[in-house]
Amino acid sequence: MYGNAYIDPNEKSNSITDGEDIQKLNAFESRISNGEKIEPKDWMPKEYRKQLVRMIEQHAHSEIIGALPEGTWITRAPGFRRKLALMAKVQDEVGHAQLLYSAAETLGKSREAMINDLITGKSKYSNVFNYPAYTWADACIIAWLIDAGAIINQVANAKGSYGPYCRALDRICVEESFHLKYGHDNVVTLATGSKIQREMVQAALNRWWPPIMHFFGPSDKISLHTEILMKWKVKMATNDDMRQQFLNMYVPKIWDLGLTVPDSKLMKNNENKWEYTEPDWDEFKRVINGGGPCNAERLAVRRNAEERGRWVRQALLAKDSKYLIPLA
């Protein structure tokens, strides 16, 4: 749920392309199947626009809210170099939000409208950020494994069909490789350190494992809707495929450090697939709908920032300003 297309299980799938001009729809679909990108002013089906706005906006919110649990640790990061690095990472994440808001804006939703939907709780953001980073090790696990999950998602989506989103993701992926290395370095330092450090990082991994398993969202219901969004290259991989990819890449790396994953069922089966305990999707739903330990706080901090900065933005606003949808 970090920026993957969301399919409402109650939506009727035969209504997806109802009322669309069939000739335009065919031209649009053949452009996509030829590997060409769609640009902002091109004709596009209503459902394509709607899903992209929802997906890109949610992704942008995730970047900006994701900066909060990590930002908390800047002043307490051990040593000057790590403070600098964490500050740089947090700045990157906020920059990612800006790039993504811009991409969503090209589809016709203003940044003000997106921020309003975030701070009133109407729009969602990645559920993982509704959990706290209790210790420095939690901040390290986030930087390594949450960013790793985000990279899998972002690399897949960068091959999607909407030009502005792909361009934003290409820029973002370059910076994510620093986040991943930085996070891994921190986790390695703890895991190869003293007994207390090893216990601390193991405890953080135990806390973060359930949210990490939730990260890619519940299994997709295979429906016509999913198929169409995949054909339109809005959804690039199923949630389960991305989760498998994550486990495949990172479980061995976790084990390399002598850490244990808190799931006794976790193993690779004969078909080269990871088996695991089914994540608690009731907990996921409860948290995404506002019941997590940090939901209220995350939005309150955001509202506070908007409120406090408002007079500055108003004082700077030039009288002859006019908003136009950005070009690309």
Added chain:
Amino acid sequence: MIKSLDPRVTRSEIDLNNSIDPLKDLDQWETYEAFHQKKRGEQHIHVGIVHAPNPEMALLFAKDQYGRRGITANIWVVKTAHIFMTEYDDQDIFETTPEKIYREAGGYKVMEKINKYRKETKISK
């Protein structure tokens, strides 16, 4: 509910039920398109946009957004409103025809003519 670990919450005592008026249009200002030149001698390349109240701040934000790592020689910003463009739907205006080969270097095959002439006139090496 856990006690917050965030100094913004604990020290500035943010009320978790704070409510604010919604952002109005232009709260986030208008947009500028940003162009980035990596090294002297290279082209400026369009890299994205920034929201800003004036060109000076647009340059500042563009520096933060598009020049915060790697190398940068120069940045331009221009108001989105000041950009004019062709329409993707008018793709046919860029269509070219095979007879336009006269515009291409490959359209000139002098060696064929020279070889033919040398053969005819028996010019030896």
